[in-house]
Amino acid sequence: MISKASVSLIKSLHNKKGRSEKNLFLVEGEKSIVELLFSDFFIEQLFVTETFYTSNTKAVNRTQLKYEIVTEKELGFVGTLESNNAALAVVRQKENSSLAVATGEIVLALDDISDPGNLGTIVRIADWYGITKIIASTSTTDRYNSKTIAASMGSFTRVNMFYTDLDKYLSNTKVPIIGSFVKEKDVQDLHVFTFPKAGILLMGSESNGIDYKLPVTQKITIPSYGKAESLNVSIATAVILDTWKRAL
16 A cells, blocks of 8 residues: 555645645656656656556666555545556656757747646657757746646656746847747748748747747747637647748
């Protein structure tokens, strides 16, 4: 059985305050745990079902971690997922270390993304397109939120994030900053825009878009052919990154 102390710890990590105080977060589900086991994150505690251990014995044992075999019912009681028949891990957070834009690199910048599911999906999309760095405003939702981790489907292990004063960071960068807009003056259709070889793609909040104070080299938009008012920010990120990558 999961000890009372571990239950208390895991429950405290359901909210941001607990995660911040303890510098820990939760990873749940088979796909995410397998990715975690092959990453450089430090795992404090690992709880697995017999079924998960049987299917992933080498992955579990390669870390030489102490693990506990538990039931699905126990995982359901302590975790955040409605259904978890695999595993749960208590993991140490990484430091919020500065990230620089390397030569020839495309980096994502996020302004005030509030929905953890959207953030997790963006992390997964970044991973798909080979983007390994995300610069986020301090108002962007917590990267270690359980919904963010779940939505990233393990991609959080390969995509680094740096939370900072986005205005100051972008103002001090020397690479092109491409901002995504819906309705704005001097905006260019991304289908005819000449993308640079490298730079920053800036995506704005779900409700207000990009803060007008943030520096942008070029404003682009995804042309609409129907009557929808806007696109989900994660979908828009995928469309733009795909277009940018194809243009290289």
